[in-house]
Amino acid sequence: MSDLLFPLSTLAATAPDIPAARLSALPPATRLVFRGREAAIGPAGIAFGAELPRQACRFKRSGDRLAAWLGPDEWLLLAEDADPAALIAEIEPAVFGLPHALADVSSRSLGIALEGPRAAYVLNQGCPLDLSETAFPVGMVTRTVFAKAEIVLLREAPERFRLDVWRSFAPYVWGLLEEARRELA
Known part of the structure; x- marks a missing residue:
């Protein structure tokens, strides 16, 4: 798929594998x-x-x-x-x-997955919510922000989050998530 249609493909291909907080682009x-x-x-x-x-x-x-x-x-x-x-x-x-x-609204957003034992920590670098399992349990979803971008955040498993982000903000959010993951490498 072209970068115009799926702008995270190049970023995902070069993302380092950091087991504490793995980052991946979800398929369309x-x-x-x-x-x-x-x-x-x-x-x-x-x-x-x-x-x-x-x-x-x-x-x-x-x-x-x-x-x-x-x-x-x-x-x-x-x-x-x-x-x-x-x-x-x-x-x-x-x-x-x-x-x-x-x-x-299929063309509006892209999906990003963040998973691992430090996924909530990485998300909290740009998201103001309490992402403890007590406050944000598996099965929870909300609209919120990550830095200056609006996202829809879902907790799919104890250590797995899905971010639904507007296509135009996806590279920005991806870059900030990568920056937040660096200290875990």
Whole structure:
């Protein structure tokens, strides 16, 4: 994939392996933003293939599908290896006639994974949240900032975080994560 379409490819290829906090670019994924009222939430989740969580700041995963609660009536739907048009065609009939909005934002963001025993420490170099497992447990998601960039942050495992960052900010965030990891090398 070209650097224009996937600007992290060159950076990821040259990233040093630092086991305490491994950094990797995640493959492209379909990203949809779903907004809906109560009646549309259940059918949308069934059609998408992953339940839309009702608990604030949580995500649910089913296979290669992930639904992340971003607000009282807003979810980020992530699907690996899915065609956005086909995915929309699966969801729209299930919520037809119900108040909702469904938008393809796949080109907007890129995914970055940070994992290892010092991953939370590295993230805290630019993110003001308490990333202890008590305050930010596995299954939690939130919009936040990393330095001056807005990100969506998910904790996928005790030592694994996923950052969803706008494409234009991805090299900036990557560079800051690399800088924060240097002392661990």
